[in-house]
Amino acid sequence: MDIASTGFDYDELEGEYAGVRRTDPHIAVRLREFLGDAQSLLNVGAGTGSYEPQDLRVVAVEPSKQMRALRSSQVVPALAHFAEDLPFAANAFEASMAILSVHHWPDLQRGLAEMRRVTSGPVVVMTFDPNAPTDFWLKDYVPEMHAVEMRRYGPIERIVQGLGGADVHTVPVTRTCQDAFQAALYARPEWFLRAEVRAAQSAWSHLPAGVEARAMADLANDLRSGAWDERYGHLRTAPTVMCQLRMVVSQG
């Protein structure tokens, strides 16, 4: 398998990824609850190491060379493997997690089966449910995004099935969320106008040519004229909003 076959080439990533996509403390607390009392943890599609609890024995796998290079000295070095082919024995880990990664996997079912195979306890998959209701306004500027996200994420039931049954939990996203995925910026529309922020959000690269530029021009105009604030300004102070972020938790 090749990293470019995963749909967004993290090896081409430049600039500020680690600064834009940081561990959000609220999400980290929720995740920690689901990991229970596990002592060993496999992080699949581990990226720069966000959300890896410091008090667990962590093994991280990450296929992108560039992502592995962006990991700080505070986290373990990641091994170069794909989710679909994990080189570990059955039940080698007490818990495992895949954080905002499964939508990149060429073979979702095989990757999930691999995670379940190597884990004796909880498997936690953090992802988005593109069918869930949301207050996030970006769709009004980029109506094309829904089709893109449906194609990439698909129905969340596929993940539940791939894990052999799981519970789906809503994850609240707060106004100051430190992990700047798109919905995390519901109260900070100006962030979208920064190219380095969008570069750390893979969805943009899947849109038809010209859509991103058009949407950003419209957003910039509306922010200048005050139209954005008239329509959505109440969200600037909303502590949380209805979002599509989910944790899918399969118990061992």
Ligand SMILES: C[S@@+](CC[C@H](N)C(=O)[O-])C[C@H]1O[C@@H](n2cnc3c(N)ncnc32)[C@H](O)[C@@H]1O
């Ligand atoms: C949005 S990043 C998330 C990184 C990290 N989990 C985090 O929360 O910051 C998605 C990651 O999934 C990785 N990835 C893509 N295809 C993969 C695959 N088939 N198996 C494992 N990881 C994969 C990418 O290289 C990338 O690092």
